[in-house]
Amino acid sequence: MQKKVYLAGPDVFLSNGKEILGRKAEMARAAGFVPLCPGDLAPPPVETKNARGLAISGINEGMMRQADAVIANMTPFRGLAADVGTSFELGFMCALGKAVYAYTNIPDDHFKRCAAYYKGDLTRSADGRMRGPDGLSLEDFDMADNLMLDGGIKSRGGAFVVGNAPADQIYTDLTAFAECLRIFSERHGH
Amino acid sequence: MQKKVYLAGPDVFLSNGKEILGRKAEMARAAGFVPLCPGDLAPPPVETKNARGLAISGINEGMMRQADAVIANMTPFRGLAADVGTSFELGFMCALGKAVYAYTNIPDDHFKRCAAYYKGDLTRSADGRMRGPDGLSLEDFDMADNLMLDGGIKSRGGAFVVGNAPADQIYTDLTAFAECLRIFSERHGH
The missing domain is CATH 3.40.50.450 (Rossmann fold)
Incomplete structure (x- = not known):
């Protein structure tokens, strides 16, 4: 079949x-x-x-x-x-x-595309996550999406x-x- | 329960x-x-x-x-x-x-957001669908997404x-x- x-x-x-x-x-x-x-x-x-x-x-x-x-x-x-x-x-x-x-x-990958979306304007917050100027965190798991x-x-x-x-x-x-x-x-x- | x-x-x-x-x-x-x-x-x-x-x-x-x-x-x-x-x-x-x-x-709704994404630059193609300048068609089904x-x-x-x-x-x-x-x-x- x-x-x-x-x-x-x-x-x-x-x-x-x-x-x-x-x-x-x-x-x-x-x-x-x-x-x-x-x-x-x-x-x-x-x-x-x-x-x-x-x-x-x-x-x-x-x-x-x-x-x-x-x-x-x-x-x-x-x-x-x-x-x-x-x-x-x-x-x-x-x-x-x-x-x-x-x-x-x-x-x-997903992280790189998100970073480009924020034109690289990222900061690491107290919880260790990278965030855009809008405060939203970026997944960073070596994944495509x-x-x-x-x-x-x-x-x-x-x-x-x-x-x-x-x-x-x-x-x-x-x-x-x-x-x-x-x-x-x-x-x-x- | x-x-x-x-x-x-x-x-x-x-x-x-x-x-x-x-x-x-x-x-x-x-x-x-x-x-x-x-x-x-x-x-x-x-x-x-x-x-x-x-x-x-x-x-x-x-x-x-x-x-x-x-x-x-x-x-x-x-x-x-x-x-x-x-x-x-x-x-x-x-x-x-x-x-x-x-x-x-x-x-x-979805159509309105897509139209805004293309800044209203839409044309109707031969198959009757509305398309952006990139040729991609817009779903128009009165739906949120x-x-x-x-x-x-x-x-x-x-x-x-x-x-x-x-x-x-x-x-x-x-x-x-x-x-x-x-x-x-x-x-x-x-």
């Missing part, structure tokens, strides 16, 4: 999202898996925008339940952290006990692949995605 | 995080619940920063499994969207079938309370949190 893999990520928001997700699906098939992509199933006609969003959420949750694994694109999205929808999905798949893989196309994301993956024996895409290709470079597929295939493929 | 509620959110990063979480815990107790807070349990001594992050992740996952419900603080964090760790936790709790409640202290977050809560009969805190109190105002407690108490309390 071929394993099903849910391709989570903000790829759906790209102007060439269908093309990118199509390429990812093709790569997953070539590696021997059945890809499940957000956007593959159209929601039924509904009366309000809110109902449409709710229907898409239900479809995506259904695909995740069907899937054996997730490969999540955690590349920072409109800011310094991963997409929150993808983060939700990663947590969802962790709780369901699925195989969890993720990648980012930005090599700077928030500890729940990295920890959820690592504690389940998954992999969080850190890529280094050219600046104009952070949402389209599939090198790190391919590496996730390779690792998943080595462990769970035929 | 008193219900246990996991208090998810970026509150732990505040300079007065312990005080705020203490107040939230006290309010939860006053409403008849047992609060479980990230940071309540100290991880064992470990050798690396990474191992420490992993240990905290494990502790938080354990607390979530113990809990009957989550009240997640989804107030935008270091940018336009919710904290990714909290988003992961919301997804985790949705998958486990727990009761899910959330709040934000920013009244502007990404559809997976709002959808996960709504489809489970939870509540996503939208507050309107003063600008200097978006991380400390507990009005919307209190409303989550009130709704949860009405439905599941004694």
